[in-house]
Each structure stands twice: as structure tokens, then as C-alpha cells.
Amino acid sequence: MELFNRIKNIWRANRDEGVQVAERNLTNMRVGDILSHDLIDYKVEGVTIYRNGSHVRYGYLLQSPGQTRYLLVERREKLRVYLFETLNARLENPEEINREMVFEDVAYYESARGESAVNVLGQSAFTSYDPVYWWLHLADDGRAMLFEWQQGEILIRLGVPIKSHEVTILAGSE
């Protein structure tokens, strides 16, 4: 946490000196920015921009000491934000994503799916060359399971919805 506190202090000191620091929100974070949620500071290590027609989603690979998270942000009628943990898990049937997917006795039901072109900056599981196929399943209690497939590899993420006002973002660069 010491590192992040120092970065915060530098940022605040710069702000006091009148240095122009770009305002950040959940749809324009960059590699190096700091995001705080639930008393944990994360550094943005990678940005993935998903495009599907006019729909754009943003995935941020977040790193804090001891844990890695993936923040998915989607602007619909209002902002949808999920904080995911990537599971070390597999599909029982790797050839099919079913409408109902069960993980550790919790059922998740398909809510959305699609194919997106991706642009990647920094660290990511994806490359910019190939489309990503994805499925979002939701449990009755709001928990979410995200399946993402690209070039033979599937990522399975388990997450929770969070409110945009619950996060604080500090720009790591101008």
C-alpha cells in the first residue's frame, strides 16, 4: 500500500501546484492509473476495449498486492460495472456454453452474449487481432459469471456488480 500512498501523495502535490491532470472516469482509465474500491488500491495494468457495432465496453486488468481483478464497464442506459476475479476453472463440456451454468452449487443464467473486436493496451489475455466471443451469465443474487473465448483459450471470471460511485480513480499520468 505504501507505493500507492506515495503515488497518491505525488498526485495531490502536483494538483496543488496547478499541474493539469486529466480527469478520469470509468470509461477513460489508462494503464498506470490507480483505482480504489472497498479500501483496496489497484493499479491499472491493462486496458481492453471491446467494440460490437456502436456498443463499447471497457475491461481493466487491475493489480494490487496479492490479487488481480478485472473490471468490466459497459455504458447502456446507465453504467454497468462488474468487478471480476478470474477463476482457475474449466467447462465440463468445452464445446458448449449453456443457458444455465452451474458453479459450486450456484446457477448462473445467460443474460447477454456477443462477439467483439478488441483493442488492447498494456497487459491482457487477448490480442487485438482476433475477435473475442463472450457470454455473461447472472445468478439470482446478482453475481455474474463472464465467459470469454479467443483463439482456443477460454477465460472464466466470477464477479459482483459494483456502483460507479463506490470507486475513486486517480490519474497516473497527464
Add this chain to the structure above:
Amino acid sequence: MKFRKLATLLLAAAVLSAGCNAGDTAGFIKGTYSLENVEGQGAAQQKVYRAAGQTVPAVAKEIAAEQQPQEMSKEDENSMFLVYSNHVVHVQKDPDNAEDALVELNTHEYVRQHYDPSFLNGFLAASVISSLFGSGWRSRPHGGYYGYGRYRYERRYGTAPGGGYRTPTAPRGGYTSPSPGFRAPRSGGGRGRVIRR
């Protein structure tokens, strides 16, 4: 004494100026166009920028006006190359969006490792290619790489862009992988399971 100080100042200014010029092209491209993609690192790196709403010749001329390249390919609507001491700039029409140009900023090593020699032969003099990458490079087996835009297009849609870089009407249907050998999971009804490893 005064002469020595003046000479030192002039020398410092010359060194500083040379240092700035070395990074002019990269700095100009970075400051002018929006970053689209980065591949590789260190000595073998490619950065791709988007010049929205601009043609390939217009962008190439804009970059050349900022810093004179050692070599520049002839005017072409689809692809133009500019050779600098540190970089090879490849300006190309975006196969996904014919209105835009893509600007590749490649280190020499990235080009040497990835580009198809026969493709570069069509744009740059053999002597230039040999001096950049060595005389044996032109005869190596080609890897079929013609630039970021075309590579991305082929990987996504499975075919080379048609004549005139037509914008595709739609991605390939269904949930099949664009590359043979890999197939994305299909969507199905019923119930499936996720198992922790």
C-alpha cells in the same frame, strides 16, 4: 576563453538538436494520431496509430514534412513506406474502414522479424532493403505479413481484403473461429457446469 565557451555552447546545442531529431518522427506520430495497438517490446516493437478521415498519401506527406525520411516509397493509395534511421513507418489504408489510414511505427528489428520481404520489394529499392536488413533477408521464406491492417483483417474474416479494400458488410456469422483448428464454444440450451481446477 570566450571562444571556448561559445564553442561548448554550440556543440551542446548541436548534440541536443541531433537528439531531438532522432525522436521527431515518433514524437510527431504520437502527438498527431491516436494510438490503436502495440505489439512487441524493446528493439522489436510496433506501434499502430489511426489517422481518422485521412488518405494514405496525405498522411505520408504530413509525416515526411515533419522529418525528411531517408527513403520514401512512391505515392500509393493503399500503402506507403518511409524509412528513417530508427524506424520504418508504414502508412496503410485501414481494410476495416476505408476512410481512415493506419500508421505503423516499426523498429527495424520488428520489420526484419515479421514482414514479408517480397512485399517490401514492391515498395523500397533492393539496395535500401539490403542495407537495413542484410543482403540475405530478401531471399528468406516469406511469412505473409503485409502490415497490421491486413493481418488483422485476415485473422478476423479469414480472407484477404478484396480489391479496393472494401469494408466488410458483417463479421462471419455464427460462433466459429476465424482460424481453422480452433472453434469457439457454441451457445446451447440446458445446463452446463463449470469445474474448479
